[in-house]
Amino acid sequence: MLQCHIKGVQNGYPLKVEAEKVETREMDFEPDFLRHIFPRINWPALREAAAAMGVSDLPESASEELLEDDDFLKKFHHALLEVHLEEGSLVCPETGRKFPVSGGIPNLLLQEDEC
Amino acid sequence: MYEGQLEQIDNSLARLGEQRAALENLSSQAEVINALKVGADASKGAMKAMKIDQVDQVLDDINEANDQMKQIQDALAMPTGLGAEMDEDDLLQELEDLEEEHIDELKHEAASVPATRIPQQALPELPSAPQTQAAPAKTPEELELEALEAEMAHCVIWHAAHASRQPLSAQRHHSQYAMGRNDRPEITAPPEIFYNEDEARKYTENSRMVAIQAQLTERALELLALPDDGTPKLLLDLGCGSGLSGEALTERGHIWVGLDISKAMLDVAAEREVEGDLCLHDLGHGLPIRPGTVDGAISISAVQWLCNADTSKNDPRKRLRRFFESLYACLSKGARAVLQIYPANTEQASMMTNAAMRAGFSGGLVVDFPHSTRAKKYFLVLMVGGTAALPQARGMDGEEPEDEEAAEVYVGHRKTKRRKHNDKGSTRDWIVRKKAQQRTRGYTNIKPDSRYTGRKRKDRF
Numbered sequence: 001m002l003q004c005h006i007k008g009v010q011n012g013y014p015l016k017v018e019a020e021k022v023e024t025r026e027m028d029f030e031p032d033f034l035r036h037i038f039p040r041i042n043w044p045a046l047r048e049a050a051a052a053m054g055v056s057d058l059p060e061s062a063s064e065e066l067l068e069d070d071d072f073l074k075k076f077h078h079a080l081l082e083v084h085l086e087e088g089s090l091v092c093p094e095t096g097r098k099f100p101v102s103g104g105i106p107n108l109l110l111q112e113d114e115c
Numbered sequence: 116m117y118e119g120q121l122e123q124i125d126n127s128l129a130r131l132g133e134q135r136a137a138l139e140n141l142s143s144q145a146e147v148i149n150a151l152k153v154g155a156d157a158s159k160g161a162m163k164a165m166k167i168d169q170v171d172q173v174l175d176d177i178n179e180a181n182d183q184m185k186q187i188q189d190a191l192a193m194p195t196g197l198g199a200e201m202d203e204d205d206l207l208q209e210l211e212d213l214e215e216e217h218i219d220e221l222k223h224e225a226a227s228v229p230a231t232r233i234p235q236q237a238l239p240e241l242p243s244a245p246q247t248q249a250a251p252a253k254t255p256e257e258l259e260l261e262a263l264e265a266e267m268a269h270c271v272i273w274h275a276a277h278a279s280r281q282p283l284s285a286q287r288h289h290s291q292y293a294m295g296r297n298d299r300p301e302i303t304a305p306p307e308i309f310y311n312e313d314e315a316r317k318y319t320e321n322s323r324m325v326a327i328q329a330q331l332t333e334r335a336l337e338l339l340a341l342p343d344d345g346t347p348k349l350l351l352d353l354g355c356g357s358g359l360s361g362e363a364l365t366e367r368g369h370i371w372v373g374l375d376i377s378k379a380m381l382d383v384a385a386e387r388e389v390e391g392d393l394c395l396h397d398l399g400h401g402l403p404i405r406p407g408t409v410d411g412a413i414s415i416s417a418v419q420w421l422c423n424a425d426t427s428k429n430d431p432r433k434r435l436r437r438f439f440e441s442l443y444a445c446l447s448k449g450a451r452a453v454l455q456i457y458p459a460n461t462e463q464a465s466m467m468t469n470a471a472m473r474a475g476f477s478g479g480l481v482v483d484f485p486h487s488t489r490a491k492k493y494f495l496v497l498m499v500g501g502t503a504a505l506p507q508a509r510g511m512d513g514e515e516p517e518d519e520e521a522a523e524v525y526v527g528h529r530k531t532k533r534r535k536h537n538d539k540g541s542t543r544d545w546i547v548r549k550k551a552q553q554r555t556r557g558y559t560n561i562k563p564d565s566r567y568t569g570r571k572r573k574d575r576f
Contacts, residue, residue: 027390033347033370040408040447081370084392105381108374108396108403 017052018089018098027081031073034080041080050079128213151187158183299459306420307397310356310377319357319383328415331492332363335413335453338481338496338506348410351445353398353454354417356380358389364413365390372409374398376420399434401441409445412452418495419456422463432557435467439474439497446499452476454495464493469557471497481508543569 047058058079059072090099090106100107158180300309310318318324341348347368352361355373357380364371371391375381381393396403399421421438422431442452458464468480476497484490485508496506546569553561562568 030347030368032345033349036346037349040405042405103382103385105378105385105393105395107378108394109376110397110400 017049017085018091027077029074029077031070034073034076037080038076046079050083053083053085055079055083128216132213154183154187299457301420301423301457301459305423307376307378310380312379312382315357315377315379315383318380319359319387325359328359329363331415331455332360332413334483334492335360335415335455335494336363336367338453338494339411339413339451340506341411349408351402351404351409351412351452352391353402353412353414353442354420355384355391355393356415356417358384358387358391358393360413360415361389361391372404374402375417398438399429401437402445404441404445406444407447409450410447411450412442412446412454414452414454414456416455416457418454418467419458419463422459422466432466432470435470436474436557439471439476442497443474443476443499448500450499451478452495452497452499454497456493456495458493466557467495471495473555473557475499481506483508541569545569 043061047060050056050058055078057075084104085101085106086104088101090101091097092099158176161176161180303309347370350364350369350371352358352364352371352373355361355371355375356377358373361371361373361384373381373384373389373391373393374396375384375393376395376397378395381395384393394403398417418438421434423429424431446452454467456464456467458467464480471478476499478495478497481494481496483492483494547564550561550564550568
């Protein structure tokens, strides 16, 4: 789920995570993919979101050099792909609009006047 | 004096022509009646033969005979159409004949010659109703065959008359038929309502659907032409539904995010534990994805739902615009989006293509198996930046029509730029500007600008 809300923008970014239930699912470790996706990740946002879901071992800042470090990649992988938000909500930092997440599926539907 | 004679001859010719037309009408009607007779006879004969054998078969036959009668009656009920259909050809023929005769007559300078000649020409054209005389001697089977033949002939004529009468509706009907989509789910209900729990389960458990979805996804991936460097890519699955298409992406090792409007479908997907991340979202509201983040997008049989105007607030044009603009934004440079669509008609296809082009995409429509009704599939291949050629479509027996089609839809980058705003423009400038604005917004019913645009009416109004 992390992918999605990390990238969610309506009127503001990043969406804050309010976690009630977090689940961890194993995923195949793909260093290539991580290196590929890294430039597009807003690191502070990911860190904040991960922290909200109880993953707090991500370093303060990250750079390209760290991508060669296996240890870092593992953590990155875990935070990005393995931690899933099952129940909770995503909150827009600008408007305070809450998008409920249930069963791992965030409800991003808008009212007609909101878009 | 010669002129007077000429006029007389002309008049008599015209009269003869009229008579001939009337005779032809009569003869055709006679043929119709003959066919009717034959049909009735045949049905009678068949019924006689069958009565002895089996009762239910006779019942069937009666039904059939009734149908036959109905069709014949239909055919009979359309004498004007029949006449109108014949008239045009006949008139042309007559005109030619008359011209020929006129020349002949001028050559011979004799008044009596054409008068004797025309009946000779006209007479052989009278059909000599052949079937009725021979009919009684034939066996019931032959009779039936004949009746069927006659019936078929009538059907053809009737159909032709009908088609010429209502070309527009017939065409529309035909195009719809050609797409094999008389049962479009799009026209029954909005997607979030149509794909309820039952429908979602049915959809996912239907092995045919699964096969089609997998096949389409394969093809979409092929058209997506991702660089083959072994790195998994982040893809979007727009209208992912129960994740059938996503599974094919997972198989290829890609990470994907699926968006769909139907909660029930997503629940099924979650139940099936698909690998991708799922979001409940309306594509028509734009995509909630950060700009430039995804490597490609696919969509299987989903985007045509955006063309629905199921509530008063739903403007398909607006929804398509929001969708394509946000899609354009969230794709990274050089990425592609392949949207497999089922357009209801060509207008819908061009509406979607135009909306995409307006958002800045280049690309166009690739039609696979354009000559087949069932296997025909539309893929909207959209590219961000770059001017790569459109991929080849599949299953083209005849190369030309497909090329034409592709060339026709290919639009490249948006060319119309908004005109510079001029505060002190005349009324006409204002009108022209507004019209251009409307056009860029995708309205198609804007009249072209001409020298009459914005011109004052004359005083008399």
